[in-house]
Amino acid sequence: MRNNLIIHLFFVLLLVLCRAVHAQPSPDIYPSRQLLLRDEGLSKLNYIDLAHPERNYFVSVPAGRDxxxxxxxRVMIGTGKGYEERDIKTGAKVAELTTFDGTIAARRLRNGNTMLVGLNWQQKKGIVLIELDKNLTQKRIINYPDFTYVRLIRETVDGNFLITSNDQVFEGKPDGSILWQAQLAKQAKAQHAWQAQRLGNGHTLVSGGYSGNFQRFDQKGVLVDSVSGPPVVHPDFFAGFQILKNGNWVVANWQGHGPGHGASGTQVLEYTSAGKLVWSWKQDPNQQSSIQGVLVLDGLDINRLHVEDAQGRLVPN
Known part of the structure; x- marks a missing residue:
């Protein structure tokens, strides 16, 4: 009887160990991966070269998003007054816009213009988008007055804008009308949903902020499924993400404001579109605190503007 119990316990332990190994994918499948990270906790821009760590840098930048x-x-980062452009290889600032106090996010459009995002801004109520041309001349203002929160925008291939607004995500047209909208699955606290991306099948993928997951919605705004976990990575706040050429999703798993979060969770995660975690990168607690944005540079031409295609993948414009 005792021997049977010992054998049983042995196999239970073996099963637990196998699951633990499976839950933590090997970081060695991309030994030469290069990453750009926005560390909100320390307000820094990071360049990480896994094959050549001597090239890594960690430079201070203003608070902001995207x-x-x-x-x-160059990489463009949104700031509270507009944006900065930084040299990718060195982190040095090469250009900036500082005259739009109250900017929440900034995004370069397909036409080469820049869209700034604000809330209750420029004498308008709700979400406000300001488009500036290359000479920083204002071309248009787009207003969605019925929303009280905003994070990031993404331009669709049709010229509309996918916008996250706390527990809602919507597609807005340039005339200010709403073409599509969805409600995120309810959570215990305000979700602060971060980014939305249209997929090739018409579904919309959203990083759910404090939901600690991805949420996927159909063309009618109905929740299809959600992706998160496993618990070992400590899903806390799913923030900026990128859809890779192979269709996988790489997301920043932010862990909290300010310094001191570098030992918390695994902050860069890669999932298949079926929801399987296939790769992760554990931040250095001596260098990072809480990662909010991520770009995988592998296979991308940094000399080209990149936007999202009809499949949601980041491609040169």
Missing amino acids: LQLIGQG
Whole structure:
């Protein structure tokens, strides 16, 4: 009887160990991966080269949201007054806009203009988008007055805008009308949903903020499914994400405001579209605190502006 119990316990332990190994995918499948990270906790831009760590840098930047490859070897980051353009290889600031106090996010459009995002801004109520041309001349203002929160925008291939607004996500037209809308699955606290991306099958993928997951919605705004976990990575706040050429999703798993979160969770996660975690990157607690944005540079031409295609994948414009 005792021997049977010992054998049983042995196999239970073996099963637990196998699940633990399966739940933590090997970081070695991409030994030469290069990453751009926005560490909100320390307000820094990070460049991480897994094959050549001597090239890594960690430079201080203003508080803000989002990051985008805009060509000429530059990355654009949104700031509270507009945006900065930084040299990808060195982190050095090469351009900036500082005259739009109250900016929440910035995004370079397909036409080369820049869209700034604000809330209750420029003498208008609700979500406000301001488009500036290359000479920083204002071209248009788009207003969605019935919303009280905003995070990021993404331009669709049709010229509309996918916008996250706390526990809602919507597609807005340039005339200010709403074409599509969905309600995120309810959570215990305000979700602060971060980013939305239209997929090739017409579904919309949303990083759900404090939901700690991805949520996928159909063309009618109905929740299809959600993706998160496993618990070992400590899903806390799913923030900026990128859809890779192979269709996988890489997301920043933010862990909290300010310093001191570097030992919490695994903050860069890669899932298949079926929801399987296939790769993760554990931040260095001595260098990072809480990662909010991520760009995988592998296979991308940093001398080209990158936007999302009809499949949601990041491609050169």
